[in-house]
Amino acid sequence: MTTPRLLAVEPLTRAAFLPFGEVIETEGRASYPINGGTTDRFHDLAPVDVQASSGHALINIFRARPVVEPVTIRLLERHPLGSQAFVPLSGRPYLVVVAAPGDPLDPQTMRAFLASARQGVSYSRGTWHHPLLALDAESDFLVIDRGGPGANCDEVHLPDEAIRQLAPR
Amino acid sequence: MTTPRLLAVEPLTRAAFLPFGEVIETEGRASYPINGGTTDRFHDLAPVDVQASSGHALINIFRARPVVEPVTIRLLERHPLGSQAFVPLSGRPYLVVVAAPGDPLDPQTMRAFLASARQGVSYSRGTWHHPLLALDAESDFLVIDRGGPGANCDEVHLPDEAIRQLAPR
Numbered sequence: 065m066t067t068p069r070l071l072a073v074e075p076l077t078r079a080a081f082l083p084f085g086e087v088i089e090t091e092g093r094a095s096y097p098i099n100g101g102t103t104d105r106f107h108d109l110a111p112v113d114v115q116a117s118s119g120h121a122l123i124n125i126f127r128a129r130p131v132v133e134p135v136t137i138r139l140l141e142r143h144p145l146g147s148q149a150f151v152p153l154s155g156r157p158y159l160v161v162v163a164a165p166g167d168p169l170d171p172q173t174m175r176a177f178l179a180s181a182r183q184g185v186s187y188s189r190g191t192w193h194h195p196l197l198a199l200d201a202e203s204d205f206l207v208i209d210r211g212g213p214g215a216n217c218d219e220v221h222l223p224d225e226a227i228r229q230l231a232p233r
Numbered sequence: 234m235t236t237p238r239l240l241a242v243e244p245l246t247r248a249a250f251l252p253f254g255e256v257i258e259t260e261g262r263a264s265y266p267i268n269g270g271t272t273d274r275f276h277d278l279a280p281v282d283v284q285a286s287s288g289h290a291l292i293n294i295f296r297a298r299p300v301v302e303p304v305t306i307r308l309l310e311r312h313p314l315g316s317q318a319f320v321p322l323s324g325r326p327y328l329v330v331v332a333a334p335g336d337p338l339d340p341q342t343m344r345a346f347l348a349s350a351r352q353g354v355s356y357s358r359g360t361w362h363h364p365l366l367a368l369d370a371e372s373d374f375l376v377i378d379r380g381g382p383g384a385n386c387d388e389v390h391l392p393d394e395a396i397r398q399l400a401p402r
Contacts, residue, residue, distance in 0.1 A: 090294050090373065099364035104296040108380060112281065112290035121281035121290045123318055123355065123377060125259050127273040149292055151375050153351075155324065182322075184375075186292065195268035204259065206320050206353075208292060208377060211277060 068136055071228035076160060076177040076185070084162040084175075084191045086110035088151055088184030110186035112208055113147040119212025121146075125153070126205045128198035135230040137161050137176075140169060140192040141219045146210030150196070151184030153204040159197035159230065165190035171226035178233060192220070237305055240397035245329060245346040245354070253331040253344075253360045255279035257320055257353030279355035281377055282316040288381025290315075294322070295374045297367035304399045306330050306345075309338060309361040310388045315379030319365070320353030322373040328366035328399065334359035340395035347402060361389070 074080060078087045088109045095104035112121045140163055152158060157180050164173035169192050179185060186208075187193050196205065210216060222228075243249060247256045257278045264273035281290045309332055321327060326349050333342035338361050348354060355377075356362050365374065379385060391397075 088292055088294070088375075090296065095296065098295075099297075102298050103365050105376075106294040106296070108291045109294060110292040112292060112377070114290075121283070121377075122277045123257055123279040123281060123320075123353075125257070125275040125278060126267075127259065127264065127275070128268075129271050151292075151320075151322070153320070153322070184292075196272050206257075206375060207274075208281070208290075 068227045068229040070231040071137065071174060071176050072231050073159065073176045073178050073233055076179045076183055081177065081185065083164055085147065085188040086186040088149065088186060089182055110149055111147065113189050114210040119145060119210040121208060122211040124207040124209065126196060126207050128196040128203050128205065130198045130200055130202065135159065135197060137194055137228045137230065139219060139221045140194055141217055142190050142192045143210065143216050144190055144218060145214055145216040147186050147189050148209040149184060149186035149207065151206045152181055153206055155181045156200055156203050157181055158199055158203065160185055161194035161197065163192035169220050171222055174228065176230050237396045237398040239400040240306065240343060240345050241400050242328065242345045242347050242402055245348045245352055250346065250354065252333055254316065254357040255355040257318060257355060258351055279318055280316065282358050283379040288314060288379040290377060291380040293376040293378065295365060295376050297365040297372050297374065299367045299369055299371065304328065304366060306363055306397045306399065308388060308390045309363055310386055311359050311361045312378065312385050313359055313387060314383055314385040316355050316358050317378040318353060318355035318376065320375045321350055322375055324350045325369055325372050326350055327368050327372065329354055330363035330366065331356065332361035338389050340391055343397065345399050
């Protein structure tokens with residue numbers, strides 16, 4: 065097999081990520097004072113979308129081993145019944161690979177982002193994404209997703225011509 | 234007014250916190266491998282309880298100024314329509330003050346805990362609690378709570394005899 069084509073790794077911004085979900089960060093977001101002015105609330109940075117299913121939202125922690133670079137993207141998954149949010153707890157950047165929601169997966173829509181240690185992401189319901197890609201060391205992430213009955217994970221192995229290697233950062 | 238009586242600050246453990254909600258931590262919790270074994274999932278550390286209301290769950294960030302010690306507890310609040318979870322993002326311990334759910338507030342049930350930088354808390358629906366008590370420096374917390382119609386914050390100013398000063402740590 066030939067070496068996979070490269071996929072550029074972009075900085076993570078709200079605008080660039082909008083087709084896939086929300087960036088959970090305070091940078092550039094408005095806040096308002098609460099608790100007698102001792103606290104600023106950055107309100108509703110991302111919705112937890114489990115409404116239309118019989119499920120409910122859960123809080124979890126995922127502990128991810130770091131990737132070995134260069135990273136090759138061979139599969140993506142999606143959760144048809146709810147959003148899934150990841151917020152880094154270990155103070156390290158990480159990689160995010162997504163493709164537009166839709167059936168079947170269109171590998172042409174695949175994008176890669178470098179998230180900073182101060183950025184979480186929420187994948188909208190149905191957004192295709194790669195499992196966690198931690199960098200440098202084992203890293204914990206707070207994860208808010210859906211529990212409940214029903215099949216909530218579709219996985220697709222990319223055809224050979226759609227496999228990509230992430231470009232050097 | 235006389236000096237308030239002291240309230241001991243206990244270490245935060247799941248067992249001690251059970252009457253008030255959940256401790257969100259990996260310590261002592263089971264996990265199972267996901268993502269081809271590259272990640273451990275600590276599943277369902279806390280529920281997000283917005284089911285019985287017309288609301289929905291939200292992800293927010295609260296930025297709290299640090300307290301000036303000693304801390305005097307003069308008021309508590311509760312959210313009757315949903316749970317509220319706080320997970321520290323700034324790598325610093327913080328204080329948690331709670332009282333048992335119930336109407337009216339029973340100040341005799343008030344407890345204070347020192348949470349580590351690796352412990353989040355989820356207040357069960359209706360658990361009385363003090364607003365954020367960050368320590369040492371301005372600190373960000375990821376907050377998962379309820380949005381939607383209806384009055385979801387009751388605040389009670391403690392009568393003089395119930396006011397407490399947190400004991401030195």
